[in-house]
Amino acid sequence: MSAHHDVLGMAREQLSVAAKYLDLDAGLHQVLSKPMRQLIVNFPVVLDNGEVMCFEGYRVQHNSSRGPTKGGIRYHPDVDVNETTALAMWMTWKCAVVNIPYGGAKGSVKVDTKQFSRREIEKLTRRYVTEINMILGERSDIPAPDIGTNAQTMAWIMDTFSMQKGYTVPGVVTGKPVDLGGSLGRVEATGRGVIVATEEAAKTMNMNLGGAKVIVQGFGNVGATAAKIAEEHGATVVGISDAVGGIYNPKGLPIAELTNRYAGREGGIQEYKEAEKVTNKELLELDCDVLIPAAIAAQIDESNANKIKAKLLVEGANGPCTFEADKILHDRGIHVVPDILANAGGVVVSYFEWVQDLQNFFWEEDRVNDQLTKIMQRAYGQVDATMRQHKTDMRTAALIIGVKRVADATVRRGIFP
Numbered sequence: 266m267s268a269h270h271d272v273l274g275m276a277r278e279q280l281s282v283a284a285k286y287l288d289l290d291a292g293l294h295q296v297l298s299k300p301m302r303q304l305i306v307n308f309p310v311v312l313d314n315g316e317v318m319c320f321e322g323y324r325v326q327h328n329s330s331r332g333p334t335k336g337g338i339r340y341h342p343d344v345d346v347n348e349t350t351a352l353a354m355w356m357t358w359k360c361a362v363v364n365i366p367y368g369g370a371k372g373s374v375k376v377d378t379k380q381f382s383r384r385e386i387e388k389l390t391r392r393y394v395t396e397i398n399m400i401l402g403e404r405s406d407i408p409a410p411d412i413g414t415n416a417q418t419m420a421w422i423m424d425t426f427s428m429q430k431g432y433t434v435p436g437v438v439t440g441k442p443v444d445l446g447g448s449l450g451r452v453e454a455t456g457r458g459v460i461v462a463t464e465e466a467a468k469t470m471n472m473n474l475g476g477a478k479v480i481v482q483g484f485g486n487v488g489a490t491a492a493k494i495a496e497e498h499g500a501t502v503v504g505i506s507d508a509v510g511g512i513y514n515p516k517g518l519p520i521a522e523l524t525n526r527y528a529g530r531e532g533g534i535q536e537y538k539e540a541e542k543v544t545n546k547e548l549l550e551l552d553c554d555v556l557i558p559a560a561i562a563a564q565i566d567e568s569n570a571n572k573i574k575a576k577l578l579v580e581g582a583n584g585p586c587t588f589e590a591d592k593i594l595h596d597r598g599i600h601v602v603p604d605i606l607a608n609a610g611g612v613v614v615s616y617f618e619w620v621q622d623l624q625n626f627f628w629e630e631d632r633v634n635d636q637l638t639k640i641m642q643r644a645y646g647q648v649d650a651t652m653r654q655h656k657t658d659m660r661t662a663a664l665i666i667g668v669k670r671v672a673d674a675t676v677r678r679g680i681f682p
């Protein structure tokens with residue numbers, strides 16, 4: 266379903282809808298529908314057995330009107346330059362919706378990390394960064410983690426970039442380990458922000474997260490953290506999945522135990538026996554109040570959108586609902602909190618990390634979490650108000666705000682030369 270879905274087409278359709286509401290100038294619309302810069306690299310890595318293997322990678326910068334470009338680096342076998350471009354475009358809108366001073370970018374390498382050793386992934390990372398380092402920089406383009414990468418990957422990126430500069434540049438990448446200039450709270454930030462958005466949505470729907478039945482698709486950083494924090498807020502997580510498959514128990518699942526004993530191991534969370542095994546597809550259609558897709562794009566489309574039972578759907582992943590699914594979900598009265606709002610907590614704390622790195626002054630975790638919550642609540646309120654004003658769905662409202670901020674910045678700066 267997802268591997269060959271046209272996510273760039275999906276991102277452009279979303280932009281067109283917002284452009285209509287904004288009565289956006291045709292030339293400006295054209296500019297925003299394209300990435301400002303796409304770099305495609307092919308590079309060799311010497312594997313542990315001495316063989317040479319060639320990898321393809323990308324770094325796409327979509328728009329820098331509001332500041333340096335920002336966005337994660339993804340390691341996944343299905344990536345391509347178009348998907349990376351769509352993800353870069355979403356980063357532009359995401360940073361604008363939460364009003365942080367960045368444009369959007371995304372990077373990726375076509376690789377199944379499970380097939381390679383830690384040493385091979387380190388070499389791949391260092392060579393990939395070397396191939397794209399001329400467009401990276403703490404003032405120009407700042408990567409972060411995404412699917413298949415983590416704090417260790419970011420440490421290698423920081424080290425590689427710094428070795429080539431001749432001095433340490435912590436601000437060139439975020440999501441670093443805390444002892445190398447990372448921020449407290451960054452690992453949990455995306456999942457934490459997803460739950461802040463869920464709570465804000467619940468308030469407007471006369472629902473309570475405490476006591477609600479929650480299903481989370483995905484048990485990576487975002488899904489596992491969202492599930493954990495939902496549980497802390499008194500919700501019952503009845504279903505969850507990883508790349509292997511899902512598990513369901515209407516009485517609830519022990520998130521900490523799943524994290525400590527099953528996640529990332531052979532067989533995954535399905536090895537936990539006190540639950541019914543389901544597929545990733547079946548999981549989405551089970552009975553619940555809140556559904557949090559936190560895996561990959563295009564999981565909910567025209568084939569299953571009419572089978573979703575949740576009243577509230579909060580997008581932890583980027584692009585989990587297709588353009589067609591959006592219409593069906595809206596007609597069915599299911600409230601969708603869109604990715605560019607719901608999962609913005611990650612890049613918000615990346616922004617805090619970058620500010621801390623530039624100032625060499627580090628914050629306490631409470632300050633990080635409080636500021637994150639404030640920004641998420643403020644953005645949620647603005648998007649909610651725009652949604653009511655235009656009588657539209659929440660994705661369109663978020664895009665209206667995000668696209669308008671980027672368009673306004675472009676117009677005010679003027680077109681060079």
Ligand code: GLU
Pocket residue numbers: 335336337338407408409410411412439583608609611612613615
């Ligand atoms: N990869 C994350 C996202 O999709 C985080 C990006 C960042 O922190 O720069 O939002």
